Amino acid sequence: MNVFLGTSASSGIGIGKAFVVPETVKRVIPRKKIEESEHDQQWAHFEKSLANVSTDISEKIAESKDNKIQNQLYETYFLMLNDPEFIKELKKAFYSHSLNIEFVLDRQTAKYAKQLRSSGNDYLAERALDIYDIFGKVLDDMLDFHPFDIESVPNGVVIVANQLNPSDTIILSKRKIAGLALTEGGISSHVGILARNYGIPAVFALDNIASQIENGETVVVDGNNAEVFADPDNTSLENFQKKIDEEKAHRLMLEKFRNVEAQTKDGVKFHIYANIGTVEEAKLALEEGADGIGLFRTEFLFMSETNGGRSSLFDEEEQFKAYKQVLQIMNGKPVTIRTLDAGGDKLINSPEIHINEEKNPLMGLRAIRLSLENPMQLKTQLRALYRASVFGNLKIMLPLITNVEQVKKTLEIAESVRNELASEKIEFNPDVPIGIMVETAADALTADCLAKVSDFFSIGTNDLTQYTIGVDRENASVAPLYDEFHLAVLRMIQNTISEAEKAGIDVSVCGEMASRKTGALVLAGMGIRNLSMSPAMICKIKELLSKYTIKELKSISSKQLNSL
Structure with a gap:
């Protein structure tokens, strides 16, 4: 075996x-020199294939209405295919070179996918395969290639x-x-x-x-x-089959945790929230019994939506509609929406933002750094958020904060947005809490200072671990070194919790650690009462916590903190 x-x-x-x-058989992309007179004919060939694939995707959208996730994928693909900014860049690249359209399309697709992978944002990096998938279908149609x-x-x-x-x-x-x-x-x-x-x-x-x-x-x-x-x-197969049968019975048992409060054996209550990236996932979170949304990633708004050739990142109305929908779906339950956590001008597809090519985007101009460098982008997003605030229980979260000054600058922009909306007589909630993600050593070690200017903390254990021990978890060569339970990481989490408690502000965890068995138990024992995770894990974590008393959880976390 x-x-x-x-x-x-x-x-x-x-x-x-x-x-x-x-x-x-690999799709062979020819590289041919063409005459200027051939440009229009080749562009028409591309448009025909684009229309063919778009029609096919439109049919699949109609066929998949009963499956939210499937339907969402096809809608995203349709938007990618018809992104006017991408088409505009492709056309410009094609007409400015004497090369065939298939080669130029393949090169532009690879370029965009590379920018997604180096964005420093896991969610966006994973979209690179989507780009290859959908534009690969266009290339297959153009080349009459059958994989x-x-x-x-x-x-x-x-x-x-x-x-x-x-x-x-x-x-x-x-x-x-x-x-x-x-x-x-x-x-x-x-x-x-x-x-x-x-x-x-x-x-x-x-x-x-x-x-x-x-x-x-x-x-x-x-x-x-x-x-x-x-x-x-055969013995191993029998054991695996037994586990499968046990899992089926366990899944049925988990149903009873769907609509009950999470609590320990001795009655200490927890809030179990959901991490989502789209409006559709909010519906799934509610179905799974989430107490609210602990992290709503807004990257999809500018990655998959467009409006008149501009990224919808700059379209206040589109953002407002999305935020309003999620708040209404959650029906009064808290919804924490994170401001833009991405970087790269080509990634955003907007003429308003210009960033020099960076050798290490993960450490570069991204997240709140990018937003503060481009205050109009942040202002637009905050306007949409405040307008949506009257439709539910909104909290705003700032990513990759590393000093107090960044929070203060953001709060100043938020105040100017509130003043604008008031003068325009637009209804909004002026008391929306604004908190930060704790995801670097700088945050964790100065949590006492940051707590004075923040309404809440949310610990992003994925990046906190990555930055603290200097390991890229997507790099197979060093992935074994990625350890959420490294003593340095646990001590930073502990310090963050302690300073939040002293300041009287809420603290939650929205990284993957919160959805893992040992991680959830250790965090609960350290004092975390708010955990946010994938909707699919909510019932499992509720059931897990119900098996332990607080004393037992504290013992588990103490052993982990003193294991080295």
Whole structure:
């Protein structure tokens, strides 16, 4: 039996015969010199293929109305295809060079995908595959290229592949796939989101997995422990099948936690919130029994929506509608909306923002730094947020704050926005709390100072861990060093909690640590009473907390803090 370790993208255990997706004949993109007289004809050829793919996606939008996640993916693809800013840049690049349209489109797609991957934002980085998927369909239409037919995959198999497109995942869901074992992809990728939506166990980040498993070999995908087993013996298979049966019974039992308060065995109450990235996910959060939204990422507003050739980041009305929808869906429950957490002028697709190319975007001009460098962008977002505030219980959160001055500058802009709205006689809630994400050592070690200018703290354990121990968790070479329970990380969390309590402000955790068994227990024992996570994990964490007393939780966290 061979065991492969990866990253869990969807929980659960699946057993099936391996279907190794072949590395299809590569799409060959010709690079040809063309005459100026050929430009119009080639552009018309592109527009025809674009229209063909757009029509196909429109039909899929209509067909998928009953599946929120699937429908959302197709709507995002349609918006990408018809993004006027992308088309404008493509046309400019094409007409300014004497190269064929297929080559220019392929190059522009790769350029945009690279910018997404280097954005310093996990959610946006995962959208790179979406870009390749949808514009790959346009290229296939232009070249009359027919890749591997994913519809030929039989029922009940485990898909083993280096990469899988989101659109392929939707097709595979109809085949009752037992599991996914992939090299590419992450928890925030659309393939990961779809796998969780369909209940398909999935493990990603498996190094060159398609060349290490034989077609037809029995494979077990353990999404609970991020492991894949090839050719297990009969005893192991029996044990895995037993676990599958236990999980089915456990899922039915979890239903009773959906609409009850989270509390410990001795009655100490917790708030379990949801992390979301779209309006549709707010509905899912409510269905799963969330006490509110602990983190609403607003990046999708400028990544997938456009208006008249400008990013909707600069469209106050579009933002207002999205924020209003989420607040109304949550019906009075708290909704914490994070301001823009991204960087890169091409990524934002806007002439208003210009950023020099950066060698290390993760450490560069992004998040609140970008917003303060471009105050009109921040002002527009704050106007939309304040206007929406009358429709629910809104809280505003600022990302990547590293000093008090950044908070003060943002509060000054917020005050000017409130004054503007008042003079325009536009209704808004003037008392919307404004807090910060604690995600660097600078925040955690100066939490006492930041607490004086913040209404609340939300600890982003993903970046806090990454920045504290200097490890890129997406880099397979150093990923084993990524440790949320590193003593330095735990001490920073502890200091943040302590200073928040002294200042009398709320503190929550919205990183992945909050949704993991050990992480949730340790955080609860350290004094965290507000945890925010993927909607799919809410009932599991409620059930987990109900098994322990506060004394037991404190003992667990104490052991972790004193383990080194």
